[in-house]
Amino acid sequence: MSFPFSAIVGQAELKQALMLTAIDPKIGGVLALGDRGTGKSTTIRALAALLPEVPITDDPRLDPNPPAGVATKPAPVVDLPLGATEDRIVGALDLEAALVRGEKTFQPGLLAAAHQGFLYIDEVNLLDDHLVDVLLDVAASGENVIEREGLSVRHPAQFVLIGSGNPEEGDLRPQLIDRFGLAVDVQTLTDIQERLAVIKRRQSYETDPGAFKAEWAEEDRALRDQIVEARGILPSVTMDDDVLEKAAALCIALGTDGLRGELTLSRTAHAIAAMNHETKVTTDHLKHAAPMALRHRLRKNPLDDADAGVRVARAVEEVLA
Amino acid sequence: MTAAAQAELPADDALAFVSGAADRWDDALLVAALLAIDPAGLKGVSVRAGPGPVRDLWLSAYKGYQGDHHKLSPLPANADEGRIIGGLDLVETLSAGKPVVSRGVLQESDGGTVLVRMAERLEAGAVHALTSAMDQGAVSVERDGLSRIDRTRFSLLLFDEGASDERAPQALEERLAFLINLDSIPLACAEEEGPSSEAVLRARDRLTSITIDDDTVRALGAACLGAGASSIRVQMACSRAALAIAALRGSDVVENEDARLAARLVIAPRATSLPEAPEDEAQEPPPEEPPQDQTDEEPEPFPDDDRELPDDLNLDEIIADAIKSGAVNLDLAEDEVRRASPRAMSGRAGQQAPSKSSGRPIGAIPGDPRRGGRLDILATLRTAAPWKRLRPEAAAGSRVRIYPSDLRIRKYAHRTASSVIFVVDASGSSAVNRLAEAKGAVESLLLECYARRDLVSLITFKGAGASCDLPPCRSLARARRAMAGLPGGGGTPLASAISLALETALREQDEGRAPLLVFLTDGQSNIALDGSPGRPAAQADTEKMAPLLAQAGLRVLFFDTSPRPSDKARNVARLMNATYVPLPYADGSTVSAAVRAEQAKTNAGAGR
Numbered sequence: 068m069s070f071p072f073s074a075i076v077g078q079a080e081l082k083q084a085l086m087l088t089a090i091d092p093k094i095g096g097v098l099a100l101g102d103r104g105t106g107k108s109t110t111i112r113a114l115a116a117l118l119p120e121v122p123i124t125d126d127p128r129l130d131p132n133p134p135a136g137v138a139t140k141p142a143p144v145v146d147l148p149l150g151a152t153e154d155r156i157v158g159a160l161d162l163e164a165a166l167v168r169g170e171k172t173f174q175p176g177l178l179a180a181a182h183q184g185f186l187y188i189d190e191v192n193l194l195d196d197h198l199v200d201v202l203l204d205v206a207a208s209g210e211n212v213i214e215r216e217g218l219s220v221r222h223p224a225q226f227v228l229i230g231s232g233n234p235e236e237g238d239l240r241p242q243l244i245d246r247f248g249l250a251v252d253v254q255t256l257t258d259i260q261e262r263l264a265v266i267k268r269r270q271s272y273e274t275d276p277g278a279f280k281a282e283w284a285e286e287d288r289a290l291r292d293q294i295v296e297a298r299g300i301l302p303s304v305t306m307d308d309d310v311l312e313k314a315a316a317l318c319i320a321l322g323t324d325g326l327r328g329e330l331t332l333s334r335t336a337h338a339i340a341a342m343n344h345e346t347k348v349t350t351d352h353l354k355h356a357a358p359m360a361l362r363h364r365l366r367k368n369p370l371d372d373a374d375a376g377v378r379v380a381r382a383v384e385e386v387l388a
Numbered sequence: 389m390t391a392a393a394q395a396e397l398p399a400d401d402a403l404a405f406v407s408g409a410a411d412r413w414d415d416a417l418l419v420a421a422l423l424a425i426d427p428a429g430l431k432g433v434s435v436r437a438g439p440g441p442v443r444d445l446w447l448s449a450y451k452g453y454q455g456d457h458h459k460l461s462p463l464p465a466n467a468d469e470g471r472i473i474g475g476l477d478l479v480e481t482l483s484a485g486k487p488v489v490s491r492g493v494l495q496e497s498d499g500g501t502v503l504v505r506m507a508e509r510l511e512a513g514a515v516h517a518l519t520s521a522m523d524q525g526a527v528s529v530e531r532d533g534l535s536r537i538d539r540t541r542f543s544l545l546l547f548d549e550g551a552s553d554e555r556a557p558q559a560l561e562e563r564l565a566f567l568i569n570l571d572s573i574p575l576a577c578a579e580e581e582g583p584s585s586e587a588v589l590r591a592r593d594r595l596t597s598i599t600i601d602d603d604t605v606r607a608l609g610a611a612c613l614g615a616g617a618s619s620i621r622v623q624m625a626c627s628r629a630a631l632a633i634a635a636l637r638g639s640d641v642v643e644n645e646d647a648r649l650a651a652r653l654v655i656a657p658r659a660t661s662l663p664e665a666p667e668d669e670a671q672e673p674p675p676e677e678p679p680q681d682q683t684d685e686e687p688e689p690f691p692d693d694d695r696e697l698p699d700d701l702n703l704d705e706i707i708a709d710a711i712k713s714g715a716v717n718l719d720l721a722e723d724e725v726r727r728a729s730p731r732a733m734s735g736r737a738g739q740q741a742p743s744k745s746s747g748r749p750i751g752a753i754p755g756d757p758r759r760g761g762r763l764d765i766l767a768t769l770r771t772a773a774p775w776k777r778l779r780p781e782a783a784a785g786s787r788v789r790i791y792p793s794d795l796r797i798r799k800y801a802h803r804t805a806s807s808v809i810f811v812v813d814a815s816g817s818s819a820v821n822r823l824a825e826a827k828g829a830v831e832s833l834l835l836e837c838y839a840r841r842d843l844v845s846l847i848t849f850k851g852a853g854a855s856c857d858l859p860p861c862r863s864l865a866r867a868r869r870a871m872a873g874l875p876g877g878g879g880t881p882l883a884s885a886i887s888l889a890l891e892t893a894l895r896e897q898d899e900g901r902a903p904l905l906v907f908l909t910d911g912q913s914n915i916a917l918d919g920s921p922g923r924p925a926a927q928a929d930t931e932k933m934a935p936l937l938a939q940a941g942l943r944v945l946f947f948d949t950s951p952r953p954s955d956k957a958r959n960v961a962r963l964m965n966a967t968y969v970p971l972p973y974a975d976g977s978t979v980s981a982a983v984r985a986e987q988a989k990t991n992a993g994a995g996r
Contacts, residue, residue: 103562104619108523149516150469151530162476162533162766165773166788167486174533189520193512217774234865236559255618262609263602265620266627273429274596 070272071283072113073290076265077256078106084249084359085114086290087338088227090297094248094334096206096228098191098239098363101253106265107231111144111187117291118142119298121183128158128175128222129182143184145177145226147202149193157201157213158220173220178202178211181226191230192239199239202228203246248331250363252376297341304337306348314353317386321379323364332360350387357383409573410580415653416446416573417582419566422632422653423543424453425591429628430565431522432544434507434556437570439549442578446570449581450501450545453588459500461542463493465509469531472517476532478765485788489534494518494527498540507546507556515557518544522563532766565625567657583636591635598631600642611651614704616660626654755797767796807843807860807901808833808983811889813909813949814850815880827871830908833983834867843901845892846870849885849909851878852919856888860896879921882913882960883929886937893942904943904986907966910950911957930960938965945969945986 075082084097099107120139123130130140147156158176165171177186186202188194205211211224230247232239244250256262272279311333318329335356336348343352362375416435423430437443451460463472470476474492481488493502494517502518504510510518521527521540528537544564548556561567605627612623630650634642752767772794779789810830830846837844844867846858858870885907893903916925917933937944944966948957953970961968969982 102619103559104621106620146528148520148528148530150473150513152532154533155530155535159533160770160773162770162773163487165770166481169774171774177530177535190516193516217771233559235863256620257613257618259606259609259613262620262623263605266605266609266624267602269624270627 069112069115070109070269071280071287072110072117073286074268074272074279074283075106075110075113076261076268077258078110078253080359081107081110081251081253084251085111085229086117086294086342087335088229088248089114089118089294090341091301091334091338092225092227094227094331094338096230096247096249098244098247098250099229099231099253100234100250101231102235102255103233105253105255107253108189111185111229111231112146114185115141115144116287117294118144118184119291119295124182126222128173128220129179131175143181145181145184145186147177147186147188149188149190151177151198153198153201156198157205157211159213159215160218171217173213173218175222176211178205178224178226179222182222182224184226185229186226187229188231190232190236192232192234192236196240196243199243203243207246244363245327247363249335249359251359252362293342296344297338300341300344300346301337303346304340304348305346306333306337310336310348310350310353313350313387317353317357317382318361320382320386321361321365323361328361328364332356335360354383354387410577412569413442413573413577413580414582416568416570417449417580418633418649419568419653420446420450421453421583421588421591421636422629423450423566424455424588425632425635426595426628427543428541430543430625430632432501432546432564433566433568434546434548434561434564435568435570436548436556439505439547441575442570442573443547445578447503447545453585454501459497461493461497461500461502463502463504463514465504465506465514466511467493467514469513469517472514473521473527473529473531474538475529476534476766482769482788487533489536491538492527492529494521494542495538495540497542499542501543501545503545503547505547505549507548507560510557510560515559519559519563562619562621565629565654569657587636590638591632594638594640595632595635598634598640598642600627600631600634600647604630604642604644604647608647608651608655611655611704615655615658617655617658622654622658626650629654752796752798754793755795762798764796764798768794771796805843805901806837807845807896807899807903808837809845809847809860809889809892809896809903809905811847811849811854811885811905811907811909812874813880813882813885813907814848814874814876814878816850816877827874830871831868833906834864834871836984843896847885847888847892848874849881849888850876851881852915853881854885854888856892860892860901879915880909880913881915881917881919881926882909882911883917883926883933884915884919885909886930886933886964887917890933890936890940890942893937894940902943904945904983905937905966906945906947906983907961907964908947908949909957911948911954911960912950913960931963934960934963938963943986945982947982 072082081097081099084099088094088097099111101107119142121142122138123133123140125133134140154176156176157178159174161170161172161174164174186206188202191199205224206226206228209223209225211222213220228247230239231253256265268279314332314336315329318332321328323329332353333348336352339352339355340346340348345352358376358379361379365375365378419433423433435443435446437446451458454460470490470492472492473494474490477488477490480490517527521542522544525541526537526539529535544560546556546560546564555561605623608626608630609623612618612626627650630642630646633646633649634640637646639646752764768790769788772788772790775789775791775794779791810833812827812830834844843860843862844858845856845860846867847854847856849855857874858867861867889905889907893905896903911930913926913930914923915921917929944961944964946957946961946964946966946968948954948961948968948970950957957970958968967982967986
């Protein structure tokens, strides 16, 4: 049983980024970087309780044992442990069937399990590069293609990739960072009052998880409703050309590479508008979306560890004034 | 370094040192007792101590508090993942003809204690397995075609035996309530006994009914932030420790003295900044009780929304005192290093696991293990298994028949990672005109190293000796911070720098990486190896040390930072068998071009 999402103190930006990707998975993943002990993992794992249910597919590789008479299931949030091997991630020959029955069957991996949901990698900066490549590839294409051990299988794997890590322990390759839709800087709480709240909530959660969850169920449900509503509004959200031009000007001012930045910025702004029950994207929404959508795409001197968010904010001031 | 510092202590202080040792031993026993009282909340302890009778005594005290049926499972620091979190038991799987799961140490020690000796050698994968098991109370296994989640809760003991620059992984230490140091505690001190087992048992039963008030939690929070140990986990552990201490004392509420003791045990050993000097009574805003004679009267609690910090606890003072008295034995010189680059430096855990000399396994290919290459048993089985029914010889039994064509061998990615070791002269002579330029050059080099995923490390020398400001790592942020905080001034102990550079380079070689030494100095050595000033002795030492680099066959680049190319520098470079680059106008592009050229040679040599 995970800690309730709404009971998490602070981390406003991370929480919002997660909700936005839940509203529009096309935004494309969240990278949460920050110090140790800032509750990154707790926040991300708490997301599961907020996600609306997803339909059960008729693909036995994705839903091997569908319960009878039910059409939906909880959206999966799959944890990918650092030591996971490639065969478990993409899927491989089912060893038991092969050994016991001499059958060649496909055993789906974590990518199949994460279909229609989230795939979470803690300490993504420590994951082997070739595994990160596989993951990002599948996340981008939405399809898992297996050609190994005489198997030739393909199945849909649409999921939102969430990574967290501590930059002190090793950097992520820049070309991987920019494949994440949003990036969030998670910082240690320094407000004594907030820290007190963290400790008290943690304590009562550990004493009686069930009661604590019940206490926060109402607020979690409200957030979940907010996601569902926003999803409903999202298709009708539009963006005027002048706002679009401003988004482009912002990306040019910041020197972000390629179109990915602009696309993510616009999608994120759409999702923010939907979350606020608005059907027109305004420059305010852009301002709001810019730090998380762009901070990891600045063509930067990687030595310049001045907070990229500050640079984005500065550009926002200039361009969107 | 610590030993040397102690040797220099005058006789009077030596006595004080022994009494400090007695305090440390008492604290260590108290920690063992507290861990038995609240194992789930306190998680464990990192013990800095070499093997020896004192550590054995402490361990038996720990076991004594935990009770007779407590399971203590050793986890070798070099254990492979299969041993740690479990996996497919190959022998059983083959003889049973179906997958058989073996449990790992983490599952086996559910309800007990995992003991890691030589914790400073733990590899990144193992560290992550431990941290995620501790955070989630479960181990998730996604390997060997298995997918399972096993619940497990354990306490963790880390025995950190590292030399001065090696540390138990910080990701683990951060989750453990306590860090204790048993080094140089005389055996005589270690005969003192701690709290009685009965008291510990009683405390364990009473633990859930103990309360702690918000003001105390706030004060502990302020103390964490003040000491630079800002992780919320530390504060959480400190609260839990205070509760356990109160329980042990037989009280129902956490009193100030409990909080103080908890702060000394939990926060002080992690302090990276000395809290405000407590000497000056007048500076303390509220003239509250001094720490020594605590009266147990609680101050009027602040209203909940009052943001004023309750500093009447004088926790900062406790921490500062603990550091000064040596009870925590925080070596301030070490602290400097730590501040420049937080303790994640811990040898290997901080960075990606070093590639084994054989490289990183990237899959399996058909091949014959007799002609070199390691058999990949699983992959071989996977290949053979589907043919089971079609291979008549095996039809009778349940065994899988393996044909030579099924054999798979592991494929490794052979890539020798480069490790660039910068040795930067920060002495007075250099500082005046060249240090800033050298910094600039190093920064632009760092950029390139970053792009190539090389490891970088930084050695600087000035004053009496050389120091490793940044052990080999891939983190650019840390490298940059180490550079930025680099002060200049003092003599030029070039010989010491060469010695430290040699040591670092050889260690990198042992790790299977290709070191490249980059010196930035004017070669004007004036401090000898033993730290004494004097140009002739210093020159002689330098000339003695420099050829050692050549003998070790190390690649060295020597940038002469003196205003005009000097014979002295050229001579040192020649002795090192270094590529000599005069740098009358130090500029980043010259430096990086030279390093690139040198690395091309290195890589050609290593057969990348």
